[in-house]
Amino acid sequence: MGDLLTTLGSGLPLVGAEVTFWWVMGRIGLVLLLVHVLLIVGALMVWAERRVSAWMQDRLGPNRVGPEGLLQPLADLGKFMFKEDVVPKHTSKWMYMLAPAISLVPAMVTFAVIPFTGSYEPIYGADGQPTGEYITQSWQIADLNIGVLYILAIASLGVYGVTLGGWASNSKYSLLGGVRASAQMISYELSLGLAVVPVVLMVSSLRLGDIIAYQADTVWLLFTQPVAFFIFLVASYAETNRLPFDMPESETELVAGYHTEYSSMKFALFFLAEYTHMIVGAALVVTLFCGGWTFFGLEQLGWIMGVLIFAAKTTFFLFAFIWVRWTLPRFRYDQLMALGWAWFLPIALLNIVLTGGALAFDQDWVLYILPVALIAAAVIAAWFKYRRDLDNDVPKLERAPQLVGVAGSGGEER
């Protein structure tokens, strides 16, 4: 068994391998495998979302289909398949058909550069003997040297699906959802990208494998860049249209937002796209800030261990997605914009300037006090804003007047 796994592992396409027929076949096989993994994990996420939300509300959730309800996604799929696929007459047909696919594909394509495991390659000295040092070698489908840029570029394409879907549906609710999605994406894409910059500065590479190797050698970037981590995490929630930022969907105001007019498998595709975005978002947080497939030397047991570590970390962040969704209410639209532009953007910029300055002038001590300084700056800014609002008696600080009693409606006038 061990031999087989080693053979399988060494057969996985690595960087620098010669491009042969079998190398290409191996890549294609890996792509097919990962697409299916993404689809299955996406389906399981639907189950997990329902179970966890049920537990948080003292309920049990779906537990009838299969053991612990694990086959519930299959039942859902069957339902989606046999539902009538309504294409309303007032829609713009081509775009209407295209939108679900456009929202799903970018999410899946992004996963290509995320390393899911890796190995340690010994470094050989000039005499051909191992020097005792190792190179951390990450495995992924495509080892791009601009991995981070690729992810930022592709992931933001997902919003086209949402916006197009909203526009092509030719319905007020859908259009509002689509417009909100694009506005939200612009606001948060900025903070998301800027939060990654300090990471790239510290690692001085855009390759995700290098970022993981750096973290394995030193310390997780979560500890050195907690503010960037927080901004990235929150921005990724906004990117995936999850609560507390699910403005494009916002059931209470927009029926179902951008997918109001969609039914059957087209709706399911939008659904799946959201969950795939979540998986990629979680995997990205793990890769950029939590050491990817490494875990304090545990990964040296073999590449299978790397996969397990990566899966475990990703699962935690996927759980966090669900956890946050069933805890927080939705932000109001102006609050969402204010948070993105007035808070995250300046803090992310300040973070970049300080990190870059510290690295440029070799002042390591700045990096140690950086998180505290940033948080302190944010709190002080909040304090000044608070004082100013109090002085100006901004009505926003008080809740709207409430009706306590209307004569003739049973309540006494007070």
Add this chain to the structure above:
Amino acid sequence: MAANVKPVRREAQTFKERLFLPAIIKGLGITFRRIFKKKVTMQFPEERWEVRDEYRGAPVLVKDDENRPKCVACSLCEYVCPPKAIYIVPDEIEDPEHAHVERGPAVFNINMLRCIFCGLCEEACPEEAIFMSKEYALWGATRAELIHDKETLYELGGIRPDPIKKWSNK
């Protein structure tokens, strides 16, 4: 309008409330702890509510401890039934030896789609032959299935011991 509306002035938010993060973390803690709390869901077909004795479920017919149908086809329940859910055809009983004692229903149908579970049939019955059972989960794939005939009613009702042994005394 204005005279009837009293605006409630609320306290302005404190600085801690303005930061929101403490409240968010507190909320996350609450939801996380909830995961491990006892669940209130009742797994219905396996677990069922314990209903009280006076609960009025589906009306059923009962037999006495000698396994004889107690209904004598007097048609009082049919008469009293507000939605006219009961249909009875009285006839001689099948057992020729005791045919002189009582009569019985040849047909006894209760249309459960009409029944309003009022319990008047149980009150009206002079023979204590019809009872409101505790059965509350009635279902059927067709309308015909929900018209309970005599066999179904006796099967649902089972046996209820009767202190008066009128059959052996006649």
